[in-house]
Amino acid sequence: MNKVFMSRQPLLNRQSRIIASRLTLHLGKHASMQDAANALGALDDIWTRSEKTVFISCGSKCDAGLLDWSAPDNAAIELPAAALLGADGPDLIAALQTWQPTACLLFDAQATKALAVDVPFRFIAFDAKQFTLAQLKLLAARTKNYGMGIALNIQSSEDFRACMDGGMTAAAGWFFTRPSVQLTKTLTPAQTNIVRVLNLVRQNADTRDVEAALKHDVAMSYKLLRYINSAGFGLSCEIQSFSHAVNMLGYDKLNRWLSLLLATASKDPMAPALMYTALLRGRLMEFLSAGLVDKAEYDNLFITGAFSLLDVLLGVGMEQALDAMRLPDAICDALLGHGGRYLPFLELALSSEGDQGELIAEQAAMLGLTADQFNRAQLQAQAFAEAMEF
Known part of the structure; x- marks a missing residue:
């Protein structure tokens, strides 16, 4: 083996x-x-x-x-x-x-x-x-x-x-994943608007209310549609509007892509590399958890991985970033290091970026994952991240 x-x-x-x-x-x-x-x-x-x-x-x-x-x-x-x-x-x-x-x-x-x-x-x-x-x-x-x-x-x-x-x-x-500037305590207006749209989606608000919020930031709407239509998403037809996206994908899937938009408001010159890494982490956590959690939780695992760099991307502390959003407790607990069922997957995703082979093997074994499963998940997540546009 x-x-x-x-x-x-x-x-x-x-x-x-x-x-x-x-x-x-x-x-x-x-x-x-x-x-x-x-x-x-x-x-x-x-x-x-x-x-x-x-x-x-x-x-x-x-x-x-x-x-x-x-x-x-x-x-x-x-x-x-x-x-x-x-x-x-x-x-x-x-x-x-x-x-x-x-x-x-x-x-x-x-x-x-x-x-x-x-x-x-x-x-x-x-x-x-x-x-x-x-x-x-x-x-x-x-x-x-x-x-x-x-x-x-x-x-x-x-x-x-x-x-x-x-x-x-x-x-x-991985130098760019560590904050290069002093963290602040407030979100920018652009970040605040994205969080507002995210919260509307999470509340299953009326589509018209979400579209109205998106119209406050045309660039955000454009970027959202660009992500959804990227090769990484693998859709068979092009999404033309937000209402079309809702009909095709539903709020659960849109939630993950809106989450990524938070990164687009970053002024950090390393933002493209950070977004690539955040997306890879999210997708990797999905692959690692396949068959180990209910499929309904895959989106939450993706968001946990993608938000693991939220403090660096937004330039605010992780607690401040999470306070602005209404995320499930399991996501917040993992991101704050408080434990929970998502934390082992996040820890393994982070270890994949280190140089401690024994630690990786130990964490993978705790989740019942073989080396081949772990290695394949990494390459598949990397391919997914490369297929996205930043």
Whole structure:
């Protein structure tokens, strides 16, 4: 049975847009690189073959066994220099020359020698935990002729900007999910209007009353219809108006998309990346809970995940944000860390963005989820988020 659990990191470019993702495979004590290849191969039917690169990291254990996986064109395999220069290096180099996957060299003390091997590297990756910002700038300049430079494990917005200014093509990390400004205690007028519409929908108010509230903000109405008509929603026909949306979808489904509109009122330059992440979390919680809760609760689980970044998106404290809305207790309890039946799913969704494989395995086991179920849910949620327009 597959015991290889994955976690994720997004890669952002200098415009703060998510342009790629990084999957880290956490191998258990007795797992081999063949197990990693099998885990990736099991995801072939749902792999998103888009223009966005997916970096694959197996840590220092990487060897030729990983090349048994038939990597999609948009996959880039991270290769530690030590793996290329060690005792098993010739086998790995031979496999790379045979299968020619997109390769990314993980820069370390032996990287200069690794760059001399007969393997073309499209990317050179630098772990920001191992180098100072000054060193990263120097290394980006010295290696630019070997491959595009990317920085990994960026911890702050300041470090992200310094890496971009220093010549990196992209940077990976969850730095943008932490508040970069001091939180306030009030919502903006635009946010207040969206909350008002949301509350009307939750109260099952007359459609005419909801439409009247939407007309106060034409941009909000436009964005709502754009989300509903996006590829991620998968409708067979285009929704032309809010009343049409109500007839086609009902208030329960519209509630989740109105929830996302709160993010559109954010002035944060990281808002698109935050919305992508919020949507991914919400969809991931839905997939993780499939068969474990009543279907009627799926929308609530989606909203729990999507609202997990509400404080960052709105620039207010989580309690203040929730006070403005009439959400079910189970959602509020999870978002405030008070427990409840949704909290285990939220905690697992958050752990999927970390680097603790044992914690992920433990939390998944508590919910009765296998590694394959967990990994598939992540890729499906990621594909869903990518299909949305921001």
